[in-house]
Amino acid sequence: MPLLDTPVRLGVQIAPQHSSYATIRDAVSLLEDMGVDILFNWDHFFPLSGDPEGTHFEAWTMLAAWAEQTERVEFGCLVNCNSYRNADLQADMARTVDHISAKGGETGRFIFGTGAGWFERDYDEYGYEFGTPGTRLKDLAAGMERIERRWDALNPEPTRRIPVLIGGKGEQKTLRLVARHADIWHSFTEGEELARKLDVLASWGEKEERDLSQLVVSNELKGRDEAKADELFAAGVRLFTLGISGPELDFDLVRRWLAWRDAKNG
Template sequence: MPLLDTPVRIGVQLQPQHQASYQVIRDAVRRFEDMGVDVLFNWDHFYPLSGDPEGTHYESWTELASWAELTERVEFGALVNCNSYRNPDLQADMARTIDHISAKGGVGRFIFGTGSGWFQRDYDEYGYEFGTVGSRLDDLAAALPRIEARWAKLNPAPTRKIPVLIGGKGEQKTLRLVARHADIWHSFVPAPELTRLLGVLESWGEKEGRDVSGIVVSSEIGRVDTADADASYAAGARLFTIGISGDNIDVDLVQRWLDWRDSKN
């Protein structure tokens, strides 16, 4: 799979947990856009994933709608939306509406990041059937064509082809869905494994009749050094995301990665 001739971009995942108030997130969104961050993410869960399990937490989609109004330039979305919680056609309509809210210059900035779900407490507490890894992936496979079909029917239509980001590394189901539907693949893997999985993705692309070299490869850098990021870059990654949680918004960390981005571009 050839390397993309595309610039490096830096994302920040503002994990919506353990904030003293929503003002912390609001201020961080504005500050990171001003700093030049390329993409802002949250996640689609109902409870904290680390720290105090009963700590403060905010819902993803309503938060993203607020970001559409708060920002002017930055792209944004969930890393990732959970397909299980909402009817596929409703997801499409929500995404289309947020796309329009964010279209300050005529073109929206929303990224539809999605996955099959995994955090059982979300399901148990909110009354969703947890199923199995396989059944949740099958549900995602069934949902994505419905989402794409709904985008084609909505009036008004989305302002652009809303980019689809799919997260996960499963070789038999997830990567086939990436080859079939995704514009961005969030890999969750270090460079050595990334190289191998890109080969798997390319094989699925051949079976699906799609050239997958245009898919942007996404990776996480919150707990790695620049040598690791350089290796992921060499393997083909071009979107690198830092996870930030709670009230301690590490602006200096983000600036260091922005400087690294600029050195690559």
């Protein structure tokens, strides 16, 4: 599959856990000033690491605050859980956050990252039906159809065609959804597995009759060094994501990867 050759971008995911919101707010401002390209949070209700009863904040209300706070950086959720909110509501929330982020006549900066959900505690404690991976993916497929229809019907419409990021690597369902809907495909795959997944995506693109030449391939930097990042770059990855979490947010790690990005972009 021909891959989009764009400048490398760095996305930093600020985990909304084990920090005060004041700390997160300050981190958003600092990371934008440092030159990070995209800021992400995640859509969960409890910490995913550390103390399971530690502090934690909700994703979408935070994204609305980021939309108002920031001026340049793109932002979104890595990733929204389709199960937690009505699909048409998700579309309306995304459109609204997109408009909040538009400053001085510019278009919005929101990226709609989404997925089928997986963290069973969220479902159990908030009263959602957990189902199975298959039923959750089926719901995501139906949800994306509704979201795209709702974006076309809203008044006002989004300020731009909101980019869609879909994460995952399942070849029969997830990658078909990527081929059908996504502008960005995010995964943790590498090496021969990544090459195979890209071949599968190309095949789904043909079946869906969708040109995937503009698809951005995204991957994670956690636990990887510059040599591994170089390999991912050579394989076609152009968006690299890095997670940081409280109680001590590691900005030096971000600076290290910003330097690598800038060297790659010449």
